[in-house]
Amino acid sequence: MSVPYAKLPAWAEYGLIPLVNLAVAFLISGLVVLIVGESPLEAAYHMINGAFGRGEYIGFTLYYTTTFIFTGLAVAVAFHAGLFNIGGEGQAYVGGIGVALACLALDRTLPWYLVFPIAIVGAAFFGALWAMIPGWLQAKRGSHIVITTIMFNFIAASLMNYLLNKVFKPLGSMSLETRTFDAGGQLPKLDWLMSIFGLSVGNAPFNISFLLALVAAFGVWVLIWRTKLGYEMRTMGHSPAAARYAGIKEAKIIVITMMISGGLAGMMALNPIMGEQFRMQLEFVQGAGFVGIAVALMGRSHPAGIIPAALLFGMLYQGGAEISFEMPSISRDMIVIIQGLVILFAGALEHMFRPAITRLVIGLSPKARDVAATKGA
Amino acid sequence: MDFFQVFIELAQSTVRVSTPLILAALAGLFTERAGVFDIGLEGKMLGAAFAAGCVAYITQSVYMGLLAAIVVSVLLSLVHGYASITQRGSQIVSGVAINFVVAGSTVILGEAWFKQGGRTPALSEDGRFGTIHLPFADALRDVPILGPIYSGLLSGHSPLTYLAFLMVPASWWILYRTRFGLRLRAVGENPGAVDTAGISVIWLRYRAVICCGILCGIAGAYLSLSAGAGFTKGMTAGKGYIALAALIFAKWRPKNILFACLLFGFLDAFAIRYQGFAFPLIGKVPVQLMQALPYILTVILLAGFIGKAIPPKAGGVPYVKER
Numbered sequence: 134m135s136v137p138y139a140k141l142p143a144w145a146e147y148g149l150i151p152l153v154n155l156a157v158a159f160l161i162s163g164l165v166v167l168i169v170g171e172s173p174l175e176a177a178y179h180m181i182n183g184a185f186g187r188g189e190y191i192g193f194t195l196y197y198t199t200t201f202i203f204t205g206l207a208v209a210v211a212f213h214a215g216l217f218n219i220g221g222e223g224q225a226y227v228g229g230i231g232v233a234l235a236c237l238a239l240d241r242t243l244p245w246y247l248v249f250p251i252a253i254v255g256a257a258f259f260g261a262l263w264a265m266i267p268g269w270l271q272a273k274r275g276s277h278i279v280i281t282t283i284m285f286n287f288i289a290a291s292l293m294n295y296l297l298n299k300v301f302k303p304l305g306s307m308s309l310e311t312r313t314f315d316a317g318g319q320l321p322k323l324d325w326l327m328s329i330f331g332l333s334v335g336n337a338p339f340n341i342s343f344l345l346a347l348v349a350a351f352g353v354w355v356l357i358w359r360t361k362l363g364y365e366m367r368t369m370g371h372s373p374a375a376a377r378y379a380g381i382k383e384a385k386i387i388v389i390t391m392m393i394s395g396g397l398a399g400m401m402a403l404n405p406i407m408g409e410q411f412r413m414q415l416e417f418v419q420g421a422g423f424v425g426i427a428v429a430l431m432g433r434s435h436p437a438g439i440i441p442a443a444l445l446f447g448m449l450y451q452g453g454a455e456i457s458f459e460m461p462s463i464s465r466d467m468i469v470i471i472q473g474l475v476i477l478f479a480g481a482l483e484h485m486f487r488p489a490i491t492r493l494v495i496g497l498s499p500k501a502r503d504v505a506a507t508k509g510a
Numbered sequence: 511m512d513f514f515q516v517f518i519e520l521a522q523s524t525v526r527v528s529t530p531l532i533l534a535a536l537a538g539l540f541t542e543r544a545g546v547f548d549i550g551l552e553g554k555m556l557g558a559a560f561a562a563g564c565v566a567y568i569t570q571s572v573y574m575g576l577l578a579a580i581v582v583s584v585l586l587s588l589v590h591g592y593a594s595i596t597q598r599g600s601q602i603v604s605g606v607a608i609n610f611v612v613a614g615s616t617v618i619l620g621e622a623w624f625k626q627g628g629r630t631p632a633l634s635e636d637g638r639f640g641t642i643h644l645p646f647a648d649a650l651r652d653v654p655i656l657g658p659i660y661s662g663l664l665s666g667h668s669p670l671t672y673l674a675f676l677m678v679p680a681s682w683w684i685l686y687r688t689r690f691g692l693r694l695r696a697v698g699e700n701p702g703a704v705d706t707a708g709i710s711v712i713w714l715r716y717r718a719v720i721c722c723g724i725l726c727g728i729a730g731a732y733l734s735l736s737a738g739a740g741f742t743k744g745m746t747a748g749k750g751y752i753a754l755a756a757l758i759f760a761k762w763r764p765k766n767i768l769f770a771c772l773l774f775g776f777l778d779a780f781a782i783r784y785q786g787f788a789f790p791l792i793g794k795v796p797v798q799l800m801q802a803l804p805y806i807l808t809v810i811l812l813a814g815f816i817g818k819a820i821p822p823k824a825g826g827v828p829y830v831k832e833r
Contacts, residue, residue: 165615169622217602276812277821279602280758283549283751284805291802299796426606466617466628473610481593481604 183455192337198447203401204425215370220282222422223289228399231255236318260399268391272384340408528775534753537725544718550605552750558730563630563741580727587723598828698822
C-alpha cells in the first residue's frame with residue numbers, strides 16, 4: 134500500500150487520528166439521536182452510567198469486552214497478513230461446537246478446570262477448521278477470501294441450525310439449544326477480581342474467560358512482533374511480492390494465518406456458552422464477529438489498541454442496553470449504527486482528516502516537521 | 511396435469527423471488543465491472559426499501575416511494591464512492607460499514623416515526639405496485655399448456671418484475687455496445703490506460719456507482735412496495751449477499767446473472783414449498799441444506815471446480831493518478 138501522506142509522530146498517528154475518527158462517528162450518532170427527538174447528552178449519560186455506574190454494570194461491560202477481544206484479535210491477525218477475515222461470525226458460531234461437545238461429554242465427570250482447557254482446544258479447533266477452508270481456497274485456488282468467508286458465515290448459520298435441530302437438542306425439547314451443563318461446564322465468575330476494587334459482580338456473567346482473552350492478546354503480540362512466523366505474516370501483508378522473493382511460502386502462511394484467526398474467533402464461544410448461558414443456543418454469537426472488524430480497525434490491529442477498543446464496544450453494548458431501558462425510543466439498534474459509523478470513519482475514511490491533522494501537527498511542532506521532511510511526503 | 515400445475519406455480523414464485531436478486535446483481539455488475547467492489551448491496555437495498563415504505567405511506571403514491579428509494583440508495587452509493595474512490599479507503603470496509611449503518615438506522619428511524627416496532631405502516635393499494643395483466647390473459651387461461659404458461663407464468667407480475675427482466679438485456683447493451691460501457695469495463699481492468707486516454711477514472715467510477723445505486727433502489731422498492739406491503743425490520747434478509755453470490759456465480763456477465771438469479775431464486779422457492787419433502791434416491795433433504803446451497807455453489811465455483819470466475823482485474827484497488 135502506498136501512503137501518499139507525510140509521516141506523523143506516534144502520538145498523532147495512534148492517538149489523535151483514531152480519536153478524531155471516533156469523535157466524528159459519535160457526533161453523527163448524536164445527530165441520529167436528535168432526529169429521533171431525544172437528547173444526545175442524556176443518552177450519553179445513560180450509556181456511561183449503564184456501563185460503569187455499578188459493579189454489576191462493569192461486570193456486564195467486561196463480559197462483552199471479553200467477547201470482543203477475541204473477535205477483534207481474530208480480525209487483526211488476518212489483517213497483518215493482508216487478509217480480510219470477515220467470517221469471524223461463522224467461525225465463532227462453529228467454534229461453539231467444540232465447547233458444547235467438551236461440556237456435554239465431560240461436565241458430569243470432570244471439574245471445570247479440567248473441562249475448560251479441553252473446551253478451549255475444541256473451540257479453537259472448530260473455529261480454525263472453519264477458517265482453514267476459505268484460507269486453503271484462497272491459497273490454492275485463488276478464490277477471494279472476503280467472498281468465501283461471507284459465504285461461510287451463511288453456511289455456518291445453516292449448519293448450526295441443522296445441528297442444534299438434529300444433534301444437540303435434547304429429546305422432547307422444543308427450543309433450539311443444548312441441555313444446561315452441570316457444574317463441570319460452568320466457568321467461575323471473577324468476583325474476586327472485582328472485590329479487589331471493592332465492587333460486587335452481582336448477576337453479571339463476568340467470568341474467567343476474560344483472563345484467557347488477555348492471555349490471547351499477549352500471545353498475539355508475541356506472535357506478530359516476536360516470532361519468525363509473525364514476521365513472515367507481516368512481510369506478506371506489506372508486500373506479497375517481497376515475501377515471495379524472500380522465499381516465504383505464501384500458501385502456507387495464508388492457511389496458518391487463517392487458522393489462527395479462526396481459532397481466536399472460535400474461542401469467543403467459550404464466553405457466552407460456558408460463562409453465561411451454560412448451554413449452546415441458536416445464534417449465540419449475536420454479531421460479535423462483525424464487531425471484531427470495528428474493534429480491529431479502531432485498535433489499529435495492535436493488541437494494546439484492541440483491548441481498549443473492545444472495552445469501548447463492551448461499554449456500547451452494556452450502556453446501549455441501559456439507554457434502551459431508560460429511553461424506549463432508542464433501541465439497541467443504536468449500537469449497530471455506532472458500530473457502522475466507527476467502521477466507516479476509522480476504517481474506510483481513515484485518511485479523511487489526515488491531511489488537515491498533518492498540517493496542524495506539523496505547524497505545531499518543529500520536530501515533527503523535520504520527521505516529515507526526512508521521511509518525505 | 512397436476513405436475514404441470516405445480517411446475518407453473520413453482521416457476522411463478524421463482525420469478526417473484528428472483529426479481530430483487532436480478533436487480534441487485536445487475537447493480538453490483540455496474541460497480542464491480544468499474545473496479546469498485548461492493549458488499550454493501552444488502553444495506554443499499556434495505557435503505558431503499560425503508561425509504562420506499564415511508565414515502566409511499568406518507569404520500570400515498572407508489573411512484574414517490576420508488577423515487578425516494580432510488581434517491582436514498584444513490585446517496586448511500588455516493589458515500590461508498592466517496593470513501594473508496596475519492597478517499598481511497600478499503601472498499602470492503604466501506605461496504606461493511608454501510609450495511610451496519612443502514613441496518614441500525616432503519617429500525618431506529620422507523621420506530622421513532624411510526625412506532626410500530628421498526629415497521630412502516632401497511633400500505634393501501636395506492637401505495638403499492640399492482641400486478642400487470644397481459645392482454646387476453648383471462649381469455650387464454652383454458653388453452654392447454656400454453657394457456658397456463660401465458661396467464662399463470664408470464665402475466666400477473668409487478669411492473670418492477672418486468673423491468674428487472676428488461677434490465678438484463680439493457681445492461682448488456684449499455685456495457686457492451688455503448689462507449690460508456692466500454693470505458694466502464696476498461697476502468698475495471700486497466701484504469702491507467704483509461705487515464706492515459708484522457709478520460710477521468712474518478713468520474714467514470716462515480717457514474718458506475720450511481721448506476722448501482724439506481725438499480726439497488728429499484729430492488730429495495732420492489733421488496734417493500736411489491737413483494738410486501740410496507741417495510742419490515744431487516745426485510746432484505748441476506749438477499750444482497752445472495753445477489754453478490756449470483757454476480758460471482760455469473761462470472762460478472764449480464765446474461766449469466768439472469769440464470770444465476772433464477773437458479774438461486776428457484777432454490778429458495780423450492781425450499782419454501784418442499785420443506786421435509788422426500789426425494790427419490792436421496793431421501794429427505796434438510797431445509798437448511800437448501801438454504802445454504804446458493805452459498806455452497808458459489809464457493810465451489812469461486813474455487814474453480816466448475817469453470818473459473820475471474821473478477822475484474824483492477825477490482826478493489828483504488829486508483830492513484832500519480833505516485
